[in-house]
Each structure stands twice: as structure tokens, then as C-alpha cells.
Amino acid sequence: MKWDTLDEEPCSLSRTIAVVGDRWTLLILRECFLRVRRFEAFQSSLQITRHLLSERLKKLVRFGILRRVPYSEAPKRYEYILTQKGLDLYPIIMAMVHWGDTHMGDERGRPLLHEHKNCGKLFDPVMVCSECGEVLHAKQVHVHAGPGQREAVG
Amino acid sequence: MKWDTLDEEPCSLSRTIAVVGDRWTLLILRECFLRVRRFEAFQSSLQITRHLLSERLKKLVRFGILRRVPYSEAPKRYEYILTQKGLDLYPIIMAMVHWGDTHMGDERGRPLLHEHKNCGKLFDPVMVCSECGEVLHAKQVHVHAGPGQREAVG
DNA sequence: TTTGACAGTTCTATTTTAGAACTATAGCCT
DNA sequence: AGGCTATAGTTCTAAAATAGAACTGTCAAA
Numbered sequence: 294m295k296w297d298t299l300d301e302e303p304c305s306l307s308r309t310i311a312v313v314g315d316r317w318t319l320l321i322l323r324e325c326f327l328r329v330r331r332f333e334a335f336q337s338s339l340q341i342t343r344h345l346l347s348e349r350l351k352k353l354v355r356f357g358i359l360r361r362v363p364y365s366e367a368p369k370r371y372e373y374i375l376t377q378k379g380l381d382l383y384p385i386i387m388a389m390v391h392w393g394d395t396h397m398g399d400e401r402g403r404p405l406l407h408e409h410k411n412c413g414k415l416f417d418p419v420m421v422c423s424e425c426g427e428v429l430h431a432k433q434v435h436v437h438a439g440p441g442q443r444e445a446v447g
Numbered sequence: 448m449k450w451d452t453l454d455e456e457p458c459s460l461s462r463t464i465a466v467v468g469d470r471w472t473l474l475i476l477r478e479c480f481l482r483v484r485r486f487e488a489f490q491s492s493l494q495i496t497r498h499l500l501s502e503r504l505k506k507l508v509r510f511g512i513l514r515r516v517p518y519s520e521a522p523k524r525y526e527y528i529l530t531q532k533g534l535d536l537y538p539i540i541m542a543m544v545h546w547g548d549t550h551m552g553d554e555r556g557r558p559l560l561h562e563h564k565n566c567g568k569l570f571d572p573v574m575v576c577s578e579c580g581e582v583l584h585a586k587q588v589h590v591h592a593g594p595g596q597r598e599a600v601g
Numbered sequence: 602t603t604t605g606a607c608a609g610t611t612c613t614a615t616t617t618t619a620g621a622a623c624t625a626t627a628g629c630c631t
Numbered sequence: 632a633g634g635c636t637a638t639a640g641t642t643c644t645a646a647a648a649t650a651g652a653a654c655t656g657t658c659a660a661a
Contacts, residue, residue, distance in 0.1 A: 308547040422565070
């Protein structure tokens with residue numbers, strides 16, 4: 294597998310893995326969703342090495358997930374803010390959190406609870422069909438080759 | 448970070464990353480959802496090294512994501528089948544596929560199209576609130592410490 | 602002038618992954 | 632019987648990624 298061109302594979306999962314498919318990137322993004330924005334803050338809350346953090350932030354900026362925004366002119370300092378593309382990763386992270394809550398829990402109970410401001414209740418994220426609104430299950434989904442796959446293969 | 452105990456962290460995202468947080472594991476699971484079950488089939492469709500495939504399958508079995516089921520007695524041969532815990536990873540994979548479709552697409556169009564058998568239509572997966580059914584956005588969610596976090600910290 | 606905060610970069614050691622070759626069991630063909 | 636093929640791995644060495652610590656540069660405040 295050539296990881297350097299994974300983002301051009303004719304597979305949307307591969308392309309997503311090219312961006313978030315390593316152990317640190319999703320943890321960095323979790324911090325972003327918890328309003329962490331600065332290098333030192335990421336580093337101390339994650340205990341990631343400074344080298345790796347620097348690499349990952351650059352990569353996320355390159356892919357348009359984060360924007361590097363100056364917050365101080367002298368000395369020049371930057372913070373990292375989620376773009377819309379980055380905010381759209383939210384369902385991925387919530388799906389992972391929910392799976393962890395369901396299947397990897399221990400006797401201590403859930404680490405975090407999520408409140409939906411619109412309805413005021415504690416909730417779980419649920420994945421539904423955009424057309425009929427029903428809850429999705431793997432066995433009810435049929436996969437077809439789309440135009441991108443036919444072009445890539447044929 | 449001690450990756451060997453990541454599945455015991457007081458964070459459901461970390462615990463999920465402990466299982467699926469590397470580049471190959473999610474690609475292997477994609478094949479599982481496409482009904483691939485056997486060692487040779489995984490290896491040839493993914494071009495993963497046999498060594499790594501063997502490691503990853505063992506890990507997925509250890510975590511209860513796959514079951515190793517004999518399909519031939521002499522010689523002893525096994526295939527790998529998703530458990531319910533594994534099937535429940537579907538929303539994660541669909542969320543990643545959807546994000547890739549939306550943000551990493553190219554001029555060739557989508558590689559795969561998904562049909563919901565229940566309603567017969569091509570669909571996108573959408574994440575909603577379990578309580579009110581509205582579409583979820585990061586900014587409408589407020590996070591509280593749950594019992595697992597308080598026990599871990601306090 | 603010295604100290605400290607912040608945002609990195611650079612270096613070496615360890616761990617992980619890639620790539621290829623090898624092992625083992627058994628059916629089938631001649 | 633002897634050799635070929637299929638399947639499911641294991642073992643080996645080289646290359647790449649990550650960990651961990653120290654170092655750099657800028658500026659403000661004491």
C-alpha cells in the first residue's frame with residue numbers, strides 16, 4: 294500500500310483514512326472539538342511528543358481540516374481552528390465515542406455525557422437513512438459501484 | 448502515550464482508537480462488511496503484508512470484533528466473521544465513507560453508492576439525536592463529565 | 602539581565618511496518 | 632509414489648515511523 298497516495302484511491306473510506314487514519318490525529322481532533330486551539334495545550338493534554346504534534350497539525354492544515362490563525366503579532370503565534378471540513382468530522386468522532394461507550398465501557402460508567410442543546414436532553418448519536426429516516430443497519434444496505442469506481446476500474 | 452493500555456483510558460474515543468485506530472484495521476473491516484471472510488481474500492484484495500494481516504486479525508478476534516470459525520476440518524481452515532460488536536462498527540465506517548464522499552471526492556464521482564433495502568433508495572448516512580431526532584451538529588452539543596471521568600480523576 | 606511562556610526543530614533510540622521467502626497440511630493428477 | 636496447487640499462516644531483514652529528550656528563537660515581565 295502506498296500511504297502517500299491513499300487520498301486518491303477510488304474508495305471514500307481510504308481517502309478518509311488518509312487523513313484521520315492514525316492514532317494521534319483523531320485524539321488531536323477530539324481536543325479541537327473540546328475547544329483546544331494552541332500547541333502547548335494540545336501537547337500537555339495529550340502527552341504527545343512535540344515532534345509528532347507539529348507534524349500532525351501541519352498535515353491537518355494541509356488537508357484543510359484546521360486553519361492556522363495568528364492570535365499574536367509579536368511574537369508571531371498561531372492557533373488552530375476547525376474549518377467546516379473539520380467540523381464535518383464530528384459524526385465520525387461521535388460514532389466512535391458511541392461505540393466505545395457501548396462496547397468498551399467498564400464499571401466506572403461513561404467518561405462523558407452529551408447534551409443536545411436543541412432539546413435539552415442527554416442523548417446518543419444514531420445513524421439514520423437520509424431518505425426514510427430509519428435507523429441504519431449493515432445488513433439492510435446494498436452496495437453498488439458508483440461512477441468513480443467504474444472509471445477507476447474500466 | 449502507552450498504546451498497550453489505551454483501551455482502559457477514561458475516554459470512549461481512546462478506547463475505540465485502541466481497536467480501530469490504525470490504517471489497516473478499518474480497511475480490513477471494510478472488506479468484512481463487503482462479505483470477505485478468508486485470509487487469502489483479505490490479503491489479495493488489500494495488498495497488505497501477510498504478517499500484518501495475521502497480526503490484525505488476531506487483534507480483532509481478541510477484542511471480540513471478529514470470530515474465527517472453522518470451515519474445513521482437514522486441513523484445519525478458518526474464516527473470520529463479524530460479531531455483533533463488529534457489526535456495530537458500521538456507523539463509524541459509514542460516517543467515514545460519507546465524509547470522504549463529501550470532502551475528498553474527485554471528478555470521477557463516488558466510488559460506491561448505497562441503497563437502503565427498507566426504502567429502496569440511494570441514501571447518505573445522517574447522524575441524529577436519539578432523543579429528538581434532529582440532525583446533530585458539533586456546536587449544538589454540550590459535554591458534561593460522566594461518572595467514568597469523575598471516578599478516574601477524583 | 603535574567604527568567605519564563607510559547608511554538609516549534611533537531612537528534613538518537615526504539616518500535617512498527619514492508620517485502621520477500623519459508624513452513625505446514627492436504628487434495629488432486631499422472 | 633512423486634510432484635503440483637491451494638490455503639493459512641510464520642520468520643527474517645530492511646526501511647519507515649514514533650518516542651523521548653534536548654535545543655532554538657522571539658518577546659514580555661520582573
